[in-house]
Amino acid sequence: MNQPIVLSINTSWNLVNFRRNLIVRLQQAGFEVIALAPRDAHSDALVAMGVRHIPVEIDSKGLSPFNDLKLAAQYWRILRRIRPVAFLGWTIKPNVYGSLAANALGIPVINNISGLGTAFIKVGLLTRVVEMLYRTALARSATVFFQNRHDCDLFVAQRLVRREKAKLLPGSGIDLGQFVPGPAGQPSHPVFLMVARLLRDKGVVEFADAARIVRASRPDAQFQLLGFLDVQNRTAIDRAMVDRWEEEGILRYLGEAADVRPYLASATAVVLPSYREGMPRSLLEGAAMGRPLIATDVPGCTEIARAGENAFLCAPRDARLLADAMLALLALDPAALAAMGRRSREIAEREFDVSVVEARYLDAIARATERPATA
Structure with missing residues (x-):
């Protein structure tokens, strides 16, 4: 009988879209994969993959201590019943409350800090509360993965995690066989594509404002926005x-x-x-498909978008500078633009293959299950 292993994150959508390869690899390694995530439109897709889905109620952006205590108790009851060989967490509430429940039951924990979110962008009281919760929850984790060096160094400097437990991953990795460059061709007009949840923190407003600036001098340029409207997020665009x-x-x-x-x-x-x-999936997918990138010069983005190689970078929260980067790209001749795209693909192949992520997870699980979770 396969050993149960639990993966928990704040949406089933995230598991289906970003952790599919890891799930398959865990199944091939002989684990029964159990997902603890809210039920959404993608939960059935998890089940179709052979995953046992157990719904949990996660109010991702809620600040109610009562609801968070209920979530911690929910994790404890489920994990006590399943007794998995390990608990793998992503996003803040599974990482905090799932980890605390697993620790109480002696279940090894492996965390993934895939991004720091609004609490670390706007430093204040909420930041201090989140730091305290992370410090407590991560104290007994076997491994804490980070998706960029900036986040890793911050957590170590703030003593939220011990240096020896902190490990780097190349994001969630990219399946280079699925995301491949298409045949070269010259579109009739330039297209700037932004793929993201529609949140202010993603720079959606700056993208729209920059589009207005660019189109004043280049009306042939087109701007496309792809992503779902996240009405539950405090920075959501309506x-x-x-x-x-x-x-x-x-x-x-x-x-x-x-x-x-x-x-x-x-x-x-x-x-x-x-x-x-943390590590932006849209830039990673764009790079794998041989596209030039335009991004802000901030932690996470600069892991894959590199000025002078495959990307133009600009300061965050500044539509004028973003527009300047777009106009600079439009000024390139076709050969220079194609060269940027080739470098994007080369970076993805050299550093971000999903097989690297899978191997590091399997190694972390093996090490965690060879010793007590409190080690």
């Missing part, structure tokens, strides 16, 4: 604002997509003006 941008004619909202590859393939460049990232 549909009314998106409608106003479309009515103004500065961008086109593409909605959501199960497969982003056709949109990436038709883009001249992939853009992400985020305020801070």
Whole structure:
């Protein structure tokens, strides 16, 4: 009988879209993969992959201590019943409350700090509370993975995790067989594509403002926005604002997509003006498909978007500088643009193959299960 192992994150969507390869690798290694995540439109896809899905109620952006205590108790009851060989967590509440429950039951814990989010972008009381929770929850973890050096160094410096437990991953990795450059061709007009949840912290407003600036001198340029409207997030962009941008004619909202590859393939460049990232999936996918990148010079983005190689970088929260980066890309001749795309693919092949992520997880699980979780 396969050994149970638990993966927990704040959406089933995230597991299906970003952890599919890891799930398959764990199943091939002889584990029964159990997902603790809220039920959403992608939960059935998890089940179709052979994953046992157990719904948990996670209010990702809620600040109610009562609800968080209920979540911790929910984790404890489920983990006590399953007794998995290890608990793997992503996103803040599974990493905190799932880890605390697993620690109480002597279950080894492996965390992934995939991004620091709003609490670390706007430093204040909430930041201090989150730091305290992380410090307590991560104290007994076997391994804590980070997706960029900046986040890792910050957690170590703030004594949220011990240096010997902190390990780096190349994001969630990229399946280079699925994301491949298409045949070269010259589109009739340049297309700037942003793929992200529609949040202010992702730089969506700056993308729209930069589009307005660029189109004043380059009306042939097109701007596309792909991603779901996250109404639960405190920095969410509402549909009314998106409608106003479309009515103004500065961008086109593409909605959501199960497969982003056709949109990436038709883009001249992939853009992400985020305020801070762990490892941005959209830039990683864009690079794997041989697209030039435009991004902000912030932690996470600069792991894959490299000025002078495959990307133009600009300061965050500045639409004018973002527009300047777009105009600089438009000024390139076709050969220079193609060379940037080739370098994107080369970086993805050299550093971000998903097999690296899978191997490091299997190694961390093997080491964690060879010793007590409190070691």
